[in-house]
Amino acid sequence: MINYPFLSTLILLPLIGALFIFLFIRDDSNFSVQNMTIMAFWTTILNFIISVVILAKYDFSASGFQFTESHIWISKYDIGYRLGIDGISLLMIVLTTALMPICILCSKNAIKKRHKEYFICFLLLESFIIGTFASTDLLLFYIFFEVILIPMYLIIGIWGGKNRIYAAYKFFLYTLFGSILFLLAIIVIVIKAQTTDIVELYKLAPVIFSFDVAKYLWLALFIAFAVKVPMWPFHTWLPDAHVQAPTAGSVILAAVLLKIGAYGLLRFSLPMFPEASYYFKDFVIILSLIAIIYTSIVAFIQTDIKKLVAYSSVAHMGYVTLGIFTFTEQGLVGAVFQMVSHGIISGALFISIGVIYNRLNTRNISEIGGLASVMPHYSFLFIIFMLGSVALPATSGFVGEFLILLAAYQSSPEVMIFAAVGVILGAIYMLWLAKQLIMGEPLNKKILELKDLNVTEGLTLLPLAILVIYFGIQPAPIINMIELNLTDLLSNINSVVGK
Numbered sequence: 001m002i003n004y005p006f007l008s009t010l011i012l013l014p015l016i017g018a019l020f021i022f023l024f025i026r027d028d029s030n031f032s033v034q035n036m037t038i039m040a041f042w043t044t045i046l047n048f049i050i051s052v053v054i055l056a057k058y059d060f061s062a063s064g065f066q067f068t069e070s071h072i073w074i075s076k077y078d079i080g081y082r083l084g085i086d087g088i089s090l091l092m093i094v095l096t097t098a099l100m101p102i103c104i105l106c107s108k109n110a111i112k113k114r115h116k117e118y119f120i121c122f123l124l125l126e127s128f129i130i131g132t133f134a135s136t137d138l139l140l141f142y143i144f145f146e147v148i149l150i151p152m153y154l155i156i157g158i159w160g161g162k163n164r165i166y167a168a169y170k171f172f173l174y175t176l177f178g179s180i181l182f183l184l185a186i187i188v189i190v191i192k193a194q195t196t197d198i199v200e201l202y203k204l205a206p207v208i209f210s211f212d213v214a215k216y217l218w219l220a221l222f223i224a225f226a227v228k229v230p231m232w233p234f235h236t237w238l239p240d241a242h243v244q245a246p247t248a249g250s251v252i253l254a255a256v257l258l259k260i261g262a263y264g265l266l267r268f269s270l271p272m273f274p275e276a277s278y279y280f281k282d283f284v285i286i287l288s289l290i291a292i293i294y295t296s297i298v299a300f301i302q303t304d305i306k307k308l309v310a311y312s313s314v315a316h317m318g319y320v321t322l323g324i325f326t327f328t329e330q331g332l333v334g335a336v337f338q339m340v341s342h343g344i345i346s347g348a349l350f351i352s353i354g355v356i357y358n359r360l361n362t363r364n365i366s367e368i369g370g371l372a373s374v375m376p377h378y379s380f381l382f383i384i385f386m387l388g389s390v391a392l393p394a395t396s397g398f399v400g401e402f403l404i405l406l407a408a409y410q411s412s413p414e415v416m417i418f419a420a421v422g423v424i425l426g427a428i429y430m431l432w433l434a435k436q437l438i439m440g441e442p443l444n445k446k447i448l449e450l451k452d453l454n455v456t457e458g459l460t461l462l463p464l465a466i467l468v469i470y471f472g473i474q475p476a477p478i479i480n481m482i483e484l485n486l487t488d489l490l491s492n493i494n495s496v497v498g499k
Helices: 006-024 030-057 087-110 115-134 138-147 149-159 164-193 198-208 211-228 237-244 247-272 274-279 281-300 305-324 329-360 376-389 396-411 413-438 455-473 476-497
Strands: 066-074 079-085
Touching: 006 030, 006 066, 006 079, 006 115, 030 087, 030 115, 079 087, 079 115, 079 138, 087 115, 087 247, 087 329, 087 455, 087 476, 115 138, 115 149, 115 247, 138 149, 138 164, 138 198, 138 247, 149 164, 149 247, 164 198, 164 211, 164 237, 198 247, 211 247, 211 274, 237 247, 237 305, 247 274, 247 305, 247 329, 247 476, 274 281, 274 476, 281 305, 281 413, 305 329, 305 396, 305 413, 329 376, 329 396, 329 455, 329 476, 376 396, 376 413, 376 455, 396 413, 396 455
Parallel strands: none
Antiparallel strands: 066 079
16 A cells, blocks of 8 residues: 555646546536536545545654655656655645645635636646655756746736736746756756766765855755745745735745745755855855844835735745754754744735735725724634734744744854844734734724624634644644654764764
8 A cells, every 4th residue: 555656646636636627617607616616625635635644654753755656757867757755845745735725715705717727727736836845856846846836827917916917927037037047056966966866866966066066056056945935135026926916826825835945945955065055054044034134124014914924924934044054953843843834824814814805805904903893703813823923832833933043042142132033023013913903993884894704714714723723732743743854964964064
């Protein structure tokens, strides 16, 4: 049973769902839309169940990749269709498959046109994201890394807001710029190493490349991944993309796509170029601190809720890159924990914003207030997500940021102080946002007539609120999944840099 190609199934199933919708559902009538929604929803649910089966079968006491599949494509350069997962990639895959059904439910009433193309795009997106996290071949990773752009570009450009075309182009051009550098680096690596198998590259790359060449290759990979994270100063595409994207697009963008950049740093930059990674660590820490403090300050002056949460995402991802480049066990574990926690919390916040926008057709903070008196269930859940975002103890946000601050102190007390300033700034603007939206008296008659969460909205938000609390109280399941892989990674880096 363990020889069954679980990972290929995870990649193929959404493609089959998309193909079914493309071939057998032809018009945009209410009946067809209902069928498309059912098909997309149950496809993503089935994929989630398969990922849970993989989770149950995964051996957390073993290091290295499991559930491996390998088929050679171009033998001369040892390029192949290679799949495999470790604890980090498994965690990212489960996060993706768990959020996809929620995204389909979010889209049920929010999408008003071209439903067929919309659901096809989302299923393609799921397939490509899983392929990215499951690839153990450098070129295969790059292919999935690139094709993700297409459905996401269409989701923003077709189903987004008024300035969707501008936001879609900006998103595409930024990420394409980074990808070209990534491709150039791959060409150099393939010519020299004669393989794209990342298990082999982990052994070969630190040996066959001189330190000077490794620095340039590291920079090319770093820019590609920094754009995706996004790190300051590559972050400007993100607020526009978030504001213009439909709710489900924002959810998957914040919860999963941003994590691919940080995942790339952990999967490729650090293990393949450990010396160069260590050489540039202060540079990345400074960029991370700027991202944390600068984007937190920018978040203060936003009038659009989505834009405020988008800037807060840049700040939170700054903690992820800070944790990675402290080169400590706490920092690496904290960074991956923060990736998962931010995925849950940011996804929930964007769904919450979508709920209000669907009712009031506005995201202007000054036009919304007093929601607690008319939407008590919504307000309760929003407060949980807000507290998770400000890293209150007993929420998942606390665990990741605490470990990263601990690691930052080991790196330098000054780094820890600057990172802690970001925590304070984040708490101030998120508490202010909650006060404006939730507290006080309803601002106008339109708000007085608002209805609380319906069943579908409750089913999308409640599981996320439970996860925020559960992982805040019981972080061990996540830490146990990733600790061994990250300890091995740190040990390999230290052996190379001579720490």
